Amino acid sequence: MDFSLSFEQDAIVTSLTDFITRELYPHEKLVEELRHVPAEIAQDIRQKARAAGFGAMNMPEELGGAGLDYETLMQVERVMGKPSAPLALLVRRPTKILLKCEGQQIEDYLMPVIRGEKEDCFALTEPGAGSDARGIVTKAERDGGQWIINGVKQFISHADISDFIILIAVTGYDETPKGRQKRFTAFLIDADAPGVRIEPMKSICTRGYNPNMIYLDNVRVGDDKILGREGEGFNFANDWLYAGRVALSAHCVGRAERIYDMACDWAANRRAFGKSIGEFQGTGFKISDMAVDIKLGDLMVKEAAWKIEQGKMDRRESSMVNLYCSEMVFRVADNAVQIFGGMGMMEDFPIQRFWRDARIERIWEGTSEIHRDIIARDTLRSYRN
Ligand SMILES: Cc1cc2nc3c(=O)[nH]c(=O)nc-3n(C[C@H](O)[C@H](O)[C@H](O)COP(=O)(O)OP(=O)(O)OC[C@H]3O[C@@H](n4cnc5c(N)ncnc54)[C@H](O)[C@@H]3O)c2cc1C
Known part of the structure; x- marks a missing residue:
């Protein structure tokens, strides 16, 4: 089994990471304060994302998208989990439900969304x-x-x-x-x-x-x-729902990586009692647990993306990856707050924002309890006499 990224996947991840670091991260603090993205900033990001080839990456090529497979797409979602959600939304990955559009709906809804003209x-x-x-x-x-x-x-x-x-x-x-x-x-x-x-x-x-x-x-x-x-309401929603849960999981992995990076930097350089705080076991073990947690989430997302691509994804599997990754990113964010100490609570530092933002992942796209319920029910079904 080869878990490494292909040449093409690596190129997309690298260029997209450069893009979000340059074009999205600098606006995060302002958007957080305003609670909206100013129109001119939104327009600028949309245009630059399209010009850089990041418009509708999940849509088929014949409709103007990039036609990426699920394994590559989930790497895209991992990167797009790093910036704050309102800014990430501007790098369009339209919902695949809209591929159900027919006749005039294609020109009125699907195509404008792909072109970034409608939300x-x-x-x-x-x-x-x-x-x-x-x-x-x-x-x-x-x-x-x-x-x-x-x-x-x-x-x-x-x-x-x-x-x-x-x-x-x-x-x-x-x-x-x-x-x-x-x-x-x-x-x-x-x-x-x-x-x-x-x-x-x-x-x-x-x-x-x-x-x-x-x-x-x-x-x-x-x-x-x-x-x-x-x-047809819920019937056609299933495939899209499973892919949505895996995309959420990929976001959680990406965000956890960003948080981890900041926590490691702080642990290595903040000093107390004449040492860096990372040298104390209480901090070092947190760093280790976070690394293992993120790695497991990453592997689950890679396997889930492969399953979607193979048409092998089901409700139980999609709940498992969603449950693990959504709880993982909160554990990582919570450990990061602890490593930052008092600074973790300060509005000027982004750690408190990651911590607040991580909390929603256990609620939307199905709560942790609902996912546990699905996993238990679908598992026990096959044991029933
Ligand atoms: C910021 C945000 C954005 C959202 N965006 C959207 C959106 O764009 N579109 C959309 O349609 N919805 C959206 N939602 C809604 C989201 O999907 C729901 O909040 C979620 O499904 C939980 O529903 P609820 O809030 O009504 O909680 P409830 O269903 O009332 O659940 C409350 C508690 O009871 C537990 N519970 C309920 N039933 C069971 C059970 N059978 N077994 C065990 N425990 C149970 C839950 O796990 C939870 O802990 C959003 C929610 C938030 C907070």
Whole structure:
């Protein structure tokens, strides 16, 4: 087995690392303070990223993307986990759900997103349904040739800067052997459509990559705004969901590497009792544990990317890598705070930001408890007599 990066992967990782170090890191402090990326900075980064060949790296070449395979893409995601989330968002890797676009949707939604002209967000969670996604109640009801949509979505990332919403709504019920089940459908809803109201929420993590409430009050759309087929909602989401969990895991590995680098630098140079603090076992063991933790996460991501590429990824595997990496980055960030001591708590130092930002990874894309539940259920199924 060869775990080393290919020549092409290494070249992409090196040039992308140079790009984020030069173009993104210098804005992190300002974005954190403002809680948004100023428009001129956003525009400048988008343009430079496209010019450097980093536009829509995950999209097929025939659509203007880079057509990278999953193993290379997850290396890209590892690098893109290092800068703060609102700045990383500007180096576009559009959601693959949009490849379901057909007819006019391709020109209205998919292509503008690939070209970096439009931003999208994904709205599933509601005030009454987070982990229990099938509990959503946002309804789309037929009215002649149209759908009327009513409901409330909660925590929707960067809806405040999105041009349209990929919205999951209930469009009816099916009688199944398991009883009456909701039918879920994905819609493409323009953010400025009559009846749509978006209100930013204030979060302590990933400032500038804001969660939002979305209120839908008698929003009218035609069949042409259905993404995929009516009732297809969760079915087509699975492949995308697994890849999303592995991408999150790759982000966690990348961020943990950046935190680790800072912690090692501090441990090697901060002095106490006449020595560098890294020479004390209490600090040195933390450095060792962090290194092992990151290495395991990295190997899990590499294996998971290979499995996606081979079509071998499943729910249990995607939960395992997500669970490990999201908890790993928090352990690493927490150890780093301890190594920095009082400085770890100071706003002028980025360590406290990494620590706050690491906390969300155990909640979005499924909480740690939900992933443990999936792993246990899917494991025990094969042991049942
Ligand atoms: C900053 C941020 C950004 C987000 N972005 C988006 C977005 O862009 N789009 C979107 O659709 N959603 C988004 N979310 C929502 C996110 O996916 C949910 O917060 C997450 O799924 C958990 O749902 P919840 O917050 O309602 O918690 P709940 O589901 O209420 O869970 C609360 C607690 O109960 C536990 N729990 C619940 N059920 C079980 C169970 N069966 N077994 C064991 N424990 C259980 C959970 O693990 C958790 O500890 C975002 C959330 C945040 C905070």
